[in-house]
Amino acid sequence: MTVLANIISLTVIFAVPLLLVALGGMYSEHSGVINLALEGIMVIGALCGCFLLRAFDQNGFGKAHPQVAMLLAILIAAAAGVAFSLLLAFAAINLKADQTIGGTALNIFAPAFAVVVTWAIQGQGQTTIQIPTWIKITQETFGFERTDGFFATLFFKYQYLTTPVAIILFIVAWLLMYKTKFGLRLRACGEHPQAADSVGINVYRMRYAGVMISGFLAGIGGLAYVIAVGSGFSSSVGGYGFLALAVMIFGNWKPFTILGSALIFALFKVIAAYNSSIPFLPKFEGLKDQSSLYQMLPYIVTMVVLVFTSKKSKAPKAEGIPYDKGSR
Amino acid sequence: MLHITKEFPGIKANDDITLQLKKGEIHALLGENGAGKSTLMSVLFGLYQAEQGEIRKNGKTVHIKDPNEANRLGIGMVHQHFKLVECFTVLDNIILGVEDTKRGFLQYDSARKKVMELSQKYGLRVDPDALISDISVGMQQRVEILKMLYRDNEILIFDEPTAVLTPQEIKELMAIMRGFKEEGKSILFITHKLQEIMAVADRCSVLRKGKYIGTVDIANTTREELSRMMVGREVAFDIQKKSPQVGDVVLSVKDLVVASKAHNNNAVKGVSFEVHAGEIVCISGIEGNGQTELVYGLTGLEPVKSGSITLCGKDITHASIRERSKDGMSHIPEDRHKYGLVLDYTLEQNMVLQRYWEPEFQNHGVIRSQAVRKYAQKLIDKFDVRSGQGPVTIARSMSGGNQQKAIIAREIDKNPQLLVAVQPTRGLDVGAIEYIHQQLIAERDAGRAVLLISLELDEVRSLSDRILVIYEGEIVGDFEKAEMEELGLYMAGAKRQGKEAAK
Numbered sequence: 001m002t003v004l005a006n007i008i009s010l011t012v013i014f015a016v017p018l019l020l021v022a023l024g025g026m027y028s029e030h031s032g033v034i035n036l037a038l039e040g041i042m043v044i045g046a047l048c049g050c051f052l053l054r055a056f057d058q059n060g061f062g063k064a065h066p067q068v069a070m071l072l073a074i075l076i077a078a079a080a081g082v083a084f085s086l087l088l089a090f091a092a093i094n095l096k097a098d099q100t101i102g103g104t105a106l107n108i109f110a111p112a113f114a115v116v117v118t119w120a121i122q123g124q125g126q127t128t129i130q131i132p133t134w135i136k137i138t139q140e141t142f143g144f145e146r147t148d149g150f151f152a153t154l155f156f157k158y159q160y161l162t163t164p165v166a167i168i169l170f171i172v173a174w175l176l177m178y179k180t181k182f183g184l185r186l187r188a189c190g191e192h193p194q195a196a197d198s199v200g201i202n203v204y205r206m207r208y209a210g211v212m213i214s215g216f217l218a219g220i221g222g223l224a225y226v227i228a229v230g231s232g233f234s235s236s237v238g239g240y241g242f243l244a245l246a247v248m249i250f251g252n253w254k255p256f257t258i259l260g261s262a263l264i265f266a267l268f269k270v271i272a273a274y275n276s277s278i279p280f281l282p283k284f285e286g287l288k289d290q291s292s293l294y295q296m297l298p299y300i301v302t303m304v305v306l307v308f309t310s311k312k313s314k315a316p317k318a319e320g321i322p323y324d325k326g327s328r
Numbered sequence: 329m330l331h332i333t334k335e336f337p338g339i340k341a342n343d344d345i346t347l348q349l350k351k352g353e354i355h356a357l358l359g360e361n362g363a364g365k366s367t368l369m370s371v372l373f374g375l376y377q378a379e380q381g382e383i384r385k386n387g388k389t390v391h392i393k394d395p396n397e398a399n400r401l402g403i404g405m406v407h408q409h410f411k412l413v414e415c416f417t418v419l420d421n422i423i424l425g426v427e428d429t430k431r432g433f434l435q436y437d438s439a440r441k442k443v444m445e446l447s448q449k450y451g452l453r454v455d456p457d458a459l460i461s462d463i464s465v466g467m468q469q470r471v472e473i474l475k476m477l478y479r480d481n482e483i484l485i486f487d488e489p490t491a492v493l494t495p496q497e498i499k500e501l502m503a504i505m506r507g508f509k510e511e512g513k514s515i516l517f518i519t520h521k522l523q524e525i526m527a528v529a530d531r532c533s534v535l536r537k538g539k540y541i542g543t544v545d546i547a548n549t550t551r552e553e554l555s556r557m558m559v560g561r562e563v564a565f566d567i568q569k570k571s572p573q574v575g576d577v578v579l580s581v582k583d584l585v586v587a588s589k590a591h592n593n594n595a596v597k598g599v600s601f602e603v604h605a606g607e608i609v610c611i612s613g614i615e616g617n618g619q620t621e622l623v624y625g626l627t628g629l630e631p632v633k634s635g636s637i638t639l640c641g642k643d644i645t646h647a648s649i650r651e652r653s654k655d656g657m658s659h660i661p662e663d664r665h666k667y668g669l670v671l672d673y674t675l676e677q678n679m680v681l682q683r684y685w686e687p688e689f690q691n692h693g694v695i696r697s698q699a700v701r702k703y704a705q706k707l708i709d710k711f712d713v714r715s716g717q718g719p720v721t722i723a724r725s726m727s728g729g730n731q732q733k734a735i736i737a738r739e740i741d742k743n744p745q746l747l748v749a750v751q752p753t754r755g756l757d758v759g760a761i762e763y764i765h766q767q768l769i770a771e772r773d774a775g776r777a778v779l780l781i782s783l784e785l786d787e788v789r790s791l792s793d794r795i796l797v798i799y800e801g802e803i804v805g806d807f808e809k810a811e812m813e814e815l816g817l818y819m820a821g822a823k824r825q826g827k828e829a830a831k
């Protein structure tokens with residue numbers, strides 16, 4: 001039973017960054033901008049969040065108020081994500097640049113920038129920012145005794161503040177997209193910007209909003225990824241930004257299906273990372289390094305899934321096309 | 329609107345235009361394609377800003393900076409290309425931009441009630457929960473009209489509303505417009521179809537090449553006068569043509585069957601006919617009776633299921649599109665944006681689309697751009713294709729009539745044996761229509777075979793030497809000359825000739 005609790009809990013913690021970043025991509029694409037820079041935004045968000053945590057660790061504030069410190073780190077990651085996404089927004093919306101190239105440029109820039117900053121702050125060769133251990137949510141956070149039961153494992157072994165934050169942001173995303181006028185207008189901008197313009201919606205402003213929200217979520221997603229992996233931040237988020245794009249496409253640009261596909265992808269990620277400690281998996285005795293086989297899984301699944309779903313997927317119609325008021 | 333001037337790079341779209349609209353009138357705005365009607369309306373609606381001139385409403389000067397401002401002034405517009413979000417419901421589209429909310433959440437109940445009331449009052453049948461992508465073009469237009477009414481607009485602009493409608497839908501629209509007039513709403517009706525103006529408008533203002541020509545009362549004018557004002561010269565409504573010199577069989581179709589994309593039945597069910605050199609054969613019928621599929625089968629856009637097509641004695645049933653083109657088939661497609669042009673290519677690139685591989689235009693795989701440019705310029709001059717920047721104009725930026733002229737230039741200059749023209753005058757103004765009709769007749773007189781597919785009975789009657797009536801995928805009548813009434817009966821499927829006669 002505890003094995004099951006472990007798997008579920010780990011799946012959730014790995015699904016959190018995928019969910020956040022994929023939702024971010026969803027906002028951006030519904031506004032009409034393809035956000036390929038998710039990976040880069042994650043790196044920047046993680047970088048800033050991790051440095052704040054390190055600072056709190058060193059000055060003792062973190063140990064005294066762990067969850068407050070964590071919340072601040074989340075906010076700083078989000079803010080950094082927004083700031084970084086503005087670069088994409090400016091290139092894609094004001095300059096009408098090719099969004100794929102703009103996003104790719106930011107993806108190349110972000111890890112390089114992170115390495116430089118990490119070295120500058122930590123010293124030459126210190127490529128990894130360590131994550132303090134006090135950020136974890138345990139029974140002690142709520143003043144309970146530490147226990148080892150099924151539910152204790154489920155809720156208190158691996159979870160961080162990012163999980164409840166992600167759940168709240170998910171509900172907000174669903175409400176915002178489908179129940180508010182902001183969502184209606186945002187989606188109109190991604191589908192038919194001329195139509196939105198003709199009823200007096202400022203397409204440029206909506207697209208800025210879409211990209212900035214995606215920066216907000218991807219920034220948090222970057223921090224959530226680093227925490228989930230647990231081995232510190234070394235200027236990379238391991239392709240999770242692209243995985244999140246696949247989750248978004250598989251999720252058909254809709255919040256609930258994105259949640260579902262994030263969980264499926266996370267499950268494969270967990271199998272990949274913990275295959276040796278999950279008892280019921282086949283072990284492929286003859287192979288030299290069977291764990292690599294499992295580590296390939298999430299990426300193979302991505303490819304297979306995209307092959308089968310890309311045909312009927314419903315991408316926003318006008319995504320990737322710079323909006324030009326004058327064109328007919 | 330007083331003295332409005334609007335310039336685009338290289339072109340003065342509106343030059344000192346004054347337009348006055350009275351309350352409770354239907355005011356038509358007439359002009360050829362590219363005369364500046366849509367630009368003028370876009371200025372009024374706030375999509376463009378005029379360089380000079382002012383707009384007054386009820387005597388007060390107003391500045392319309394964006395559609396919101398126009399909306400506040402009670403100005404609404406049905407655009408020529410509908411501004412509807414396809415994956416939204418009808419209701420979502422109507423409320424978009426003026427949503428009701430309660431504590432931040434969208435409220436649909438009162439909006440739905442208001443839409444249904446308006447829909448009842450003016451006879452605008454819509455299903456508020458249907459997706460735009462699932463409803464007919466006619467219903468989409470009703471949604472656009474409801475959008476204006478929902479915003480309580482007093483001045484309604486219709487930008488070529490009838491171009492996409494069937495005759496029945498046009499009749500309904502006219503009735504709706506008269507209803508608005510009785511309510512005291514003012515209507516600006518942009519069109520280039522004279523009979524519609526005569527039928528519904530009170531006054532008419534005419535534009536030509538960006539200039540204001542004049543305003544006339546419909547009661548005191550005639551079709552001929554309007555068209556003279558619009559084109560600047562006399563327009564021949566009746567086409568003069570010599571009797572046909574029928575030659576050999578050019579196209580022979582036997583028992584052709586083409587599957588339908590829309591449903592499981594065959595769209596074309598065993599059609600047989602022949603087209604001879606030197607005659608115009610017209611396939612006439614109500615839309616959706618298999619004409620489109622028949623043309624797709626003939627031109628190679630869709631595979632045929634069975635039967636045979638012979639062009640000048642050569643079996644081309646399964647030939648590729650390029651082979652058909654090489655064997656002498658030219659095709660003026662129904663949808664010029666989808667099949668006729670690559671909209672984001674330049675005019676010259678479009679002109680050599682079917683011929684770039686010929687030695688004249690390429691050298692070891694490299695396009696000879698000089699030759700292409702020269703050839704395009706020749707066609708532009710010969711066929712009077714007007715555009716902003718000549719051969720390097722992007723096709724998308726040209727007016728519909730000139731796009732069509734460009735296609736016709738390309739197809740005719742190939743010296744085809746057979747010219748397949750599908751609704752070649754759809755959405756064009758009288759000047760362009762006249763020109764295209766002349767070209768088709770000139771082709772016939774030069775000994776080519778012309779197969780015309782048209783929904784317009786006037787066009788069918790005045791152009792064709794022989795009429796084939798198609799009904800539900802079968803040819804039900806074959807006439808040398810026919811009465812309108814009788815043609816209508818055949819088209820509606822109420823009458824049919826014997827199987828023998830159809831061959």
